[in-house]
Amino acid sequence: MNRGRIVADDNRDRRIFIKHKMCRFCADPSLRIDYKEPSMLAGFTSERGKMIPRRISGNCAKHQRVLATAIKRARNIALLPFTTAKIKTKERREF
Ligand SMILES: [Zn+2]
Numbered sequence: 254m255n256r257g258r259i260v261a262d263d264n265r266d267r268r269i270f271i272k273h274k275m276c277r278f279c280a281d282p283s284l285r286i287d288y289k290e291p292s293m294l295a296g297f298t299s300e301r302g303k304m305i306p307r308r309i310s311g312n313c314a315k316h317q318r319v320l321a322t323a324i325k326r327a328r329n330i331a332l333l334p335f336t337t338a339k340i341k342t343k344e345r346r347e348f
Contacts, residue, residue, distance in 0.1 A: 274311025278319075286319045288326035291333050298324065302334040 257272045278284050288294070297305050297312075297320055304324055307317045327333040 276311060276313040276316055278316040279313055286316065286323045288323040288330075288332070291327050294320070294324050294327050294333055298333065300337065302328075302336050 278286065286293075297310055299305060304321060307314065310317070312320060324333060328335050
């Protein structure tokens with residue numbers, strides 16, 4: 254499995270190796286995605302309560318789907334916020 258790629262190779266032995274983010278749930282099968290565990294799910298949401306996209310979190314498509322469902326379920330039973338009110342007031346001051 255290729256876990257990285259060489260970005261720059263300019264014949265000066267300067268090679269920048271970017272490591273691919275591994276899906277946390279694939280790497281550790283003991284990790285479970287549970288909508289009843291808001292502390293774990295909160296790590297995959299932004300400060301505003303938005304879900305972190307796959308390209309940032311490094312999750313695979315399969316686990317991102319499961320995670321998205323779990324976050325939505327947790328929001329629906331008020332374990333996670335849909336949005337944060339405090340940040341909204343800050344934005345209003347800017348205008
Ligand atoms: Zn995965």
